[in-house]
Amino acid sequence: MHHAPVGRGSMTVRPLARALSPLPEESLPGLLLRLAYRMERSPARAARLCGLIHRQNRLPGEYLISLPAERIGPFAAAARLNVEEAHALTLSSFAAVFPPLASVRIDGSRNTTAARKSWAASISSRYCAACLSGDGSPVQTLY
Numbered sequence: 001m002h003h004a005p006v007g008r009g010s011m012t013v014r015p016l017a018r019a020l021s022p023l024p025e026e027s028l029p030g031l032l033l034r035l036a037y038r039m040e041r042s043p044a045r046a047a048r049l050c051g052l053i054h055r056q057n058r059l060p061g062e063y064l065i066s067l068p069a070e071r072i073g074p075f076a077a078a079a080r081l082n083v084e085e086a087h088a089l090t091l092s093s094f095a096a097v098f099p100p101l102a103s104v105r106i107d108g109s110r111n112t113t114a115a116r117k118s119w120a121a122s123i124s125s126r127y128c129a130a131c132l133s134g135d136g137s138p139v140q141t142l143y
Helices: 028-039 043-049 069-079 083-088 099-103 112-116 129-133 138-142
Strands: 006-008 011-013
Touching: 011 069, 028 043, 069 083
Parallel strands: none
Antiparallel strands: 006 011
């Protein structure tokens, strides 16, 4: 199956030579980290190849909440996902039960001071200790 390149400004986003299916409840950073490991590239390079790097050569924190309309298609095509799978990597499905998610703007003009008050808009890393300890399965032991 051949995919045509997806244009994004001056950069063309092509389907990755290697792709991964998202794990249940996986986040966008989690998928990018697994892709980077599999491709033997940095996470920043994996994000760039998926058309997600933007200002300051980094993945914007807002992308954890929802991917902008102009990025979701190219990302899904590059990662060989459908749009629903790509959206499922973000927190957008929780906006109905956690109203601050619905109020965070992802167009680059949001008030960063207001966003810092919401845990969901934080650009710092978070983890679940129980998830990191794993269940002893081969995949969790390996990664």
